[in-house]
Amino acid sequence: MRPDTMHAVLLTGHGGMEKLDYRTDVPIPQPKPGELLIQVAAAGINNTDINTRIGWYSKAVNEGTDTGGATGFDSVDDDDASWSGTPLTFPRIQGADVCGYVVAVGDWVSDARIGERVLVRNMLRTYVDFRPYECWTIGSECDGGFAQFAVAPAIETHAVACNWTDAELASVPCAYSTAENMLHRANVGAERVLVTGASGGVGSAVVQLVKRRGAEVIALSSASKTAEVMALGADRVIDRNADLVAELGAGSMDVVIDLVAGDQWPSFLDVLRRGGRYATAGAIAGPLAQIDVRTLYLKDLTLFGCTFQEDEVFANLIGYIEAGEIRPVVARTYPLRDIALAQTDFLAKKHTGKLVLIPPQVTT
Structure with a gap:
């Protein structure tokens, strides 16, 4: 018999690690019509979890994620400190990566789905009536996977057939969909591609997904992680602090896939060829960068x-998994109650791949 309450981490407001409240008495959510109840088996950690906690999305913040990752920022405007630019409601259960097993269904959903091992699409469109360029992020605009149970729309919850561990599957939703989306939008093919932040969760996903498309991958990473990034499929690894024009040559790259931004940003445009493309889904080194508009239009x-x-982005990922075309790297797993330690390690960036939380399992 399923209990009435669960273990979960409640985010109680924007700020430091002290805003993460591990509780054992949180009511288990009930699926509404069209939703599933999922027993969470594993939930990956992402930059967005930390960015949301510290309010980094607020335009009042100008520093990189690392600056306030542990303690938060003094100057956060709660009114725009979320993905959508609307205020979050607290408490909130974060966790954009939900891997687990369907244990109950709401009205309009077939009982046949009970027992499926599933991944939840992290960018939910159901709740905004599938309007273009709108979405809810699970763990931000609605509760996510840092708990023993979560609910999600059935239509955006995908059954997955593979021999991966739960922790490996939990590494996919946010990082790999972010990565694949950049490649999809930039229409990356068998080209020469520069990838920044290549040892992180999204960066390591980009390296694999770009190689899957037949591209030559030039990766930026710390020198200590060169071998690990090469093992992901990179053709060459350059130190992240290098002079890129000196190392690669001006106009030498077809595409730049960037997760870092910061002070180095102008050089990303310098190394692009004429007609080249730049795609970004992050700015961990700092959100403000200077652009010479002449470089943009003259090239x-x-x-x-x-x-x-x-x-199709998330649906394609499920296909890649089931075809054995990608495989995430799990650097370490942690019990859910150790979320502060896991986020501390995440911010230290000494790992390659993903860090994953494992909630206590419930026998029903």
């Missing part, structure tokens, strides 16, 4: 900001 560059995902 006929195209810049893509990538958040919203077309429906």
